[in-house]
Amino acid sequence: MNVGFIGTGNMGRTLVEAFIRSGKLKPSDIIINNRTRSKADRLAETHPGLRIADNSRELVRETPLFFLCIKPGEFRPVLDEIRETVRSEQIAVSITSPVMIRDLEEWLPAKVAKIIPSINHAVLAGNSLFVPGNRLTADDQQMLWNLFSAISQPLRIEEEHTRIASDLASCSPAFFAQLLESLANTAVKETGIPQSSALSLVNQMTQGLARLLAEGGFTLQSLQERVAVPGGITREGLDLLNKEVSPVFHELIQLTHAKYDHDVKKVKHSLGHTAKKNM
Ligand SMILES: NC(=O)C1=CN([C@@H]2O[C@H](COP(=O)(O)OP(=O)(O)OC[C@H]3O[C@@H](n4cnc5c(N)ncnc54)[C@H](OP(=O)(O)O)[C@@H]3O)[C@@H](O)[C@H]2O)C=CC1
Ligand SMILES: O=C(O)[C@@H]1CCC=N1
Structure with a gap:
């Protein structure tokens, strides 16, 4: 089966190479x-x-399944270009969280899914986040699931959880x-250990983890229990992290969601009502 990728930036390329x-x-x-x-x-x-298609329209003509590996602000020109060419039996997959499935379904007659990938797929690891649109048949869903199972562990999520997932x-x-x-780098500043040693220690530790x-x-929990011997040194560090890190992650999640809400509004504005008017 021919599969198309519109956009071969960081993630388009990662997906192509992973498959x-x-x-x-x-x-x-x-x-x-x-x-x-x-x-x-x-x-x-x-x-x-x-193969390289000269433009997105040509790509869409030749592929029953195509991926939109472009950023939220780049959807409008691509949709403008392909909408007349897309057919109802085709499957269009967006890898971009702030573009809503129902908006894509308004623009394109195709069957639509949102599948959010991750850099981890470069080593055939990590979860891909699978949000099927209503037009996909059970067979379409199974085909996409099988495709992504080759490079990741697909996880079905609700569209409302796209951002946090x-x-x-x-x-x-x-x-x-x-x-x-x-x-x-903090270890280097605090102790004078050579940076190459500090980076190597952290890198090797992460691979082992x-x-x-x-x-x-191990689970995240059992690992902490095994390392932090009672009354030992790790416990001191864990107690500090317990206190200080949670507020940072709280703020981080607030920030990503605020940016997401902003992008959702911008995308909605750029896709606007023109979609329906021009159909
Ligand atoms: N990077 C990541 O780890 C992840 C990214 N994503 C999502 O994937 C999307 C893309 O991200 P990423 O790959 O990192 O971004 P990039 O900017 O690296 O890639 C976007 C690509 O789309 C191309 N493009 C833009 N407009 C068009 C067009 N009209 N026709 C054809 N190609 C076009 C760009 O071309 P040009 O070379 O001209 O700029 C660029 O190569 C984002 O929405 C992001 O949220 C999702 C999960 C993980
Ligand atoms: O930075 C971004 O916007 C994208 C979303 C998920 C990963 N990268």
Whole structure:
């Protein structure tokens, strides 16, 4: 089956490469289009057989399933371009949280889903967040589920939980990378340990932590219990984190949701009522 990707930026490229790496799609199954052609050219050079469409309309003509791997503010021009070409039997998948399924369904006659991926799919790990629209049949849902099972663990969520689930699954790799980098850099400032040693210690620790959770039979809770011996040093640190970190995460969630609400409004405004008027 031909699969199309409109937008081969960070996440479009990650998805294309993850599907190829998993063996689920061959390069010759994939058609891409990107606003800046050179980015698509580079991806096609790395994966011989992968085809580039001259524009989104051409891509949509050739693919029963296509992904919109573009940012919220980039939807309007793409939808304007493809709406006349899209057919009702096609499946359009948005990977962008602030674009509502019902708005896409107003713009396109296609069957619509929202699937929020994560950078973790680059190593065929992490949850993809699956929000099917009403027009998808049970077979369509199963096909998408199977496709994403090759590169991730799909998780069905309600659209109203898209933001918080994305924070936890998709934004958190960056949040935790920054926290760990900050831990290493603070250690350098406080103690004079060489930065390369501090970064290596934190990096190796994180890889071990991931494996303990994935293969070692630990939960987040049981891991803390095993490390923090009663009356020991780790307990001191955990008690501090317990007190100080929760308000930071509280504020972080408030911030991501405020930005999300802002983006939802901006997208709604850009998609506006023109959709219905022009149909
Ligand atoms: N990065 C991540 O970890 C995750 C991202 N997402 C979501 O994915 C979406 C894309 O993010 P990301 O890939 O990081 O962003 P990028 O800016 O890296 O990628 C967007 C791509 O879309 C292309 N594009 C824009 N307009 C058009 C158009 N009209 N026709 C064809 N291509 C177009 C851009 O082309 P050009 O080269 O010209 O800029 C760019 O390459 C966002 O909404 C984000 O929320 C979701 C989960 C995780
Ligand atoms: O930063 C962003 O907007 C996107 C959403 C999820 C991950 N990255």
